[in-house]
Amino acid sequence: MTKRLIPKETIGRLFSYLRALFCLVEKGVETVSSRELADACGLKPSTVRKDFSYFGEFGTRGVGYNVDQLVGAIRGILNLDTPTRAALVGVGNIGRALLAYGGFAEQGFHIALAFDNDPRKIGRTIKGVTVEDAADLEQRIKEEGIRLGIVAVEVSEAPGVARRMARAGVKALLSFAPCDLNMPDTVQIACVDLAMELARLVYHL
Numbered sequence: 001m002t003k004r005l006i007p008k009e010t011i012g013r014l015f016s017y018l019r020a021l022f023c024l025v026e027k028g029v030e031t032v033s034s035r036e037l038a039d040a041c042g043l044k045p046s047t048v049r050k051d052f053s054y055f056g057e058f059g060t061r062g063v064g065y066n067v068d069q070l071v072g073a074i075r076g077i078l079n080l081d082t083p084t085r086a087a088l089v090g091v092g093n094i095g096r097a098l099l100a101y102g103g104f105a106e107q108g109f110h111i112a113l114a115f116d117n118d119p120r121k122i123g124r125t126i127k128g129v130t131v132e133d134a135a136d137l138e139q140r141i142k143e144e145g146i147r148l149g150i151v152a153v154e155v156s157e158a159p160g161v162a163r164r165m166a167r168a169g170v171k172a173l174l175s176f177a178p179c180d181l182n183m184p185d186t187v188q189i190a191c192v193d194l195a196m197e198l199a200r201l202v203y204h205l
Helices: 008-027 034-041 045-053 067-077 093-100 134-144 158-167 194-204
Strands: 084-089 109-116 129-133 148-151 172-175 188-191
Touching (some): 008 034, 008 067, 084 134, 084 158, 109 134, 129 134, 148 158, 158 172
Parallel strands (some): 109 129
């Protein structure tokens, strides 16, 4: 069955299942029932079973799902079983934290390139990645065939950086700049506004 026949809501929930399963792996849990997985994701067990039914039989009736096998199956469905290389632009506080974070590798991601326009940062190596001059951004992204980009620059610089990355061949962008990047429809964008998320939490205090 091809992905286009599967509801978008189901694909969206697969990411929630995967997040919950990663937590179970960390705890050393080997099997999980549809009810336990549903509770972890705030869903009904019937929703979990229906979602998985689109992709075949994963579990054993009366036993549940093998956590490791289910992680592997969902990663395959979401195309996360093949390592994806990314380019990061902006090696400030957020950029350095992303380069230092070890969890990406476990989930199939690797920041292969990092760029900045600050001469004091260019040439530094962080977790095996050498910071390059942002002036060479387009050339290097094309050379390395990078299709995933991360924008961690100042808000005023983000739209320009995003356009440069798109012209270089990047097809998906994660931006930490809370602004409209005005990207073409061919480029998928996810924006993370840390200040707004904190404000949302403050509202609920």
